[in-house]
Amino acid sequence: MKRYATFADYMQAQTPRNQTMIRALRRLVQRTAPGLKETVKWGNGCWVKGEEPVAFVYSRAEYLEFGFFGATSLDDPTGLLEGKGQYVRHIKMRTPADTRRSGVARLLRQAARLAEPRRR
Numbered sequence: 171m172k173r174y175a176t177f178a179d180y181m182q183a184q185t186p187r188n189q190t191m192i193r194a195l196r197r198l199v200q201r202t203a204p205g206l207k208e209t210v211k212w213g214n215g216c217w218v219k220g221e222e223p224v225a226f227v228y229s230r231a232e233y234l235e236f237g238f239f240g241a242t243s244l245d246d247p248t249g250l251l252e253g254k255g256q257y258v259r260h261i262k263m264r265t266p267a268d269t270r271r272s273g274v275a276r277l278l279r280q281a282a283r284l285a286e287p288r289r290r
Contacts, residue, residue: 177208180215188229194266195227195236202275203282222285225278228260235260236274238281245280248273 174180181192199206199217206217215227228235241251241259250273251259
């Protein structure tokens with residue numbers, strides 16, 4: 171797994187097409203859940219609330235996965251979430267316009283609300 175020092179480093183290592191998509195996701199997160207911070211975890215771009223991971227971006231050649239931790243607890247009436255992980259699900263993003271699909275911002279807001287920073 172590649173390691174990146176920052177989210178910007180992660181983004182720079184992606185294809186130009188995926189960089190465009192990641193910029194669209196950044197705008198979505200900044201607009202919808204401005205309290206989340208960008209970081210890199212497990213070799214992928216992530217957004218966290220405190221220390222708790224909320225969402226991630228995973229680059230594939232043909233699309234991005236915009237995923238959510240704790241996604242099995244999210245209400246997804248439009249059926250956007252895919253995957254079979256115990257806790258993680260994702261939405262396939264193929265164009266920047268996909269960030270504006272009905273339900274995407276709602277899922278992000280839910281995921282951000284569910285992530286509570288650990289009390290130490």
